[in-house]
Amino acid sequence: xxxxxxxxxxxxxxxxxxxxxxxxxxxxxxxxxxxxxxxxxxxxxxxxxxxxxxxxxxxxxxxxxxxxxxxxxxxxxxxxxxxxxxxxxxxxxxxxxxxxxxxxxxxxxxxxxxxxxxxxxxxxxxxxxxxxxxxxxxxxxxxxxxxxxxxxxxxxxxxxxxxxxxxxxxxxxxxxxxxxxxxxxxxxxxxxxxxxxxxxxxxxxxxxxxxxxxxxxxxxxxxxxxxxxxxxxxxxxxxxxxxxxxxxxxxxxxxxxxxxxxxxxxxxxxxxxxxxxxxxxxxxxxxxxxxxxxxxxxxxxxxxxxxxxxxxxxxxxxxxxxxxxxxxxxxxxxxxxxxxxxxxxxxxxxxxxxxxxxxxxxxxxxxxxxxxxxxxxxxxxxxxxxxxxxxxxxxxxxxxx
Numbered sequence: 001x002x003x004x005x006x007x008x009x010x011x012x013x014x015x016x017x018x019x020x021x022x023x024x025x026x027x028x029x030x031x032x033x034x035x036x037x038x039x040x041x042x043x044x045x046x047x048x049x050x051x052x053x054x055x056x057x058x059x060x061x062x063x064x065x066x067x068x069x070x071x072x073x074x075x076x077x078x079x080x081x082x083x084x085x086x087x088x089x090x091x092x093x094x095x096x097x098x099x100x101x102x103x104x105x106x107x108x109x110x111x112x113x114x115x116x117x118x119x120x121x122x123x124x125x126x127x128x129x130x131x132x133x134x135x136x137x138x139x140x141x142x143x144x145x146x147x148x149x150x151x152x153x154x155x156x157x158x159x160x161x162x163x164x165x166x167x168x169x170x171x172x173x174x175x176x177x178x179x180x181x182x183x184x185x186x187x188x189x190x191x192x193x194x195x196x197x198x199x200x201x202x203x204x205x206x207x208x209x210x211x212x213x214x215x216x217x218x219x220x221x222x223x224x225x226x227x228x229x230x231x232x233x234x235x236x237x238x239x240x241x242x243x244x245x246x247x248x249x250x251x252x253x254x255x256x257x258x259x260x261x262x263x264x265x266x267x268x269x270x271x272x273x274x275x276x277x278x279x280x281x282x283x284x285x286x287x288x289x290x291x292x293x294x295x296x297x298x299x300x301x302x303x304x305x306x307x308x309x310x311x312x313x314x315x316x317x318x319x320x321x322x323x324x325x326x327x328x329x330x331x332x333x334x335x336x337x338x339x340x341x342x343x344x345x346x347x348x349x350x351x352x353x354x355x356x357x358x359x360x361x362x363x364x365x366x367x368x369x370x371x372x373x374x375x376x377x378x379x380x381x382x383x384x385x386x387x388x389x390x391x392x393x394x395x396x397x398x399x400x401x
Contacts, residue, residue: 223253
């Protein structure tokens with residue numbers, strides 16, 4: 001473990017408060033911390049304790065106050081008044097660099113001094129979860145049923161590509177959806193019925209029949225392993241033009257589009273999940289250009305086509321309008337066939353459970369990477385496969401919950 005300690009003379013803090021309380025508050029404390037101080041009647045002992053605690057955490061990190069600012073270190077309190085650190089993205093990233101998995105803090109007072117101690121634990125079996133991720137996952141009601149958590153359609157798979165349909169469908173139900181329908185060509189329906197137990201398999205012989213199967217669904221994932229013949233391209237165009245629910249477009253679903261204006265014309269939420277090569281094709285750029293400025297091109301695609309862009313790869317990005325999220329979970333072992341299909345199923349599952357689409361994409365990318373990290377800790381990076389990620393989705397969600 002690592003430690004940081006600080007001691008502050010209370011009279012020094014009292015002098016500062018007497019001279020310029022408001023500006024001191026604005027510089028040092030978050031809104032939550034100011035409310036806590038005010039509930040304590042602005043007591044200088046309380047202020048000195050919080051001040052010392054922030055200094056102690058900065059010493060634990062080895063940065064001092066600078067790289068990590070005063071307000072990046074937010075100290076909240078439990079109902080029993082025990083202090084704890086509220087994690088934000090900046091602090092989380094710094095902790096990750098130091099391999100610190102959790103922080104405990106303690107504040108004490110003597111007549112003249114406030115003393116704070118911070119301890120950072122480096123247990124590899126523990127994982128930090130960002131507060132901004134925790135708040136996305138909704139609590140489940142005791143009185144609920146399978147229909148309460150979304151009816152998901154997964155239009156995927158073709159001869160030789162049944163794995164993509166299996167992975168995305170299983171990921172959706174592993175992520176909490178109550179009903180998942182794997183909608184596949186009739187040629188592979190019997191095989192999918194054998195591979196899938198909890199997922200309902202629906203088959204179609206032509207595109208008209210496929211469209212009829214979409215009634216009553218809360219959302220669709222479209223594309224994994226679908227194929228790129230003219231019939232499949234026509235199916236993708238027709239679904240994008242007629243289906244009025246949210247769609248997550250992945251893999252062949254993205255590549256099947258010839259005129260991307262069809263995305264802009266949709267009224268319902270659309271998520272695209274390209275890897276850099278697919279986004280390069282979408283924007284008529286080189287892969288090198290995309291990789292040199294991933295944030296810019298993610299936002300550009302989002303603005304141009306009115307979609308949420310999930311640009312996969314190291315530091316997966318989620319972009320929509322002015323909103324941008326960079327994911328920090330995951331590892332190189334996840335760069336294997338089927339990993340993206342799992343992510344697609346997770347995204348549409350969270351959307352169909354009623355989570356705002358942008359926030360659902362944040363939660364899914366974070367949870368996907370966390371499941372991959374859990375798999376890596378057990379099996380290493382070289383032998384990690386997509387099914388290992390699948391197996392760890394419930395554990396990752398449990399940790400977030």
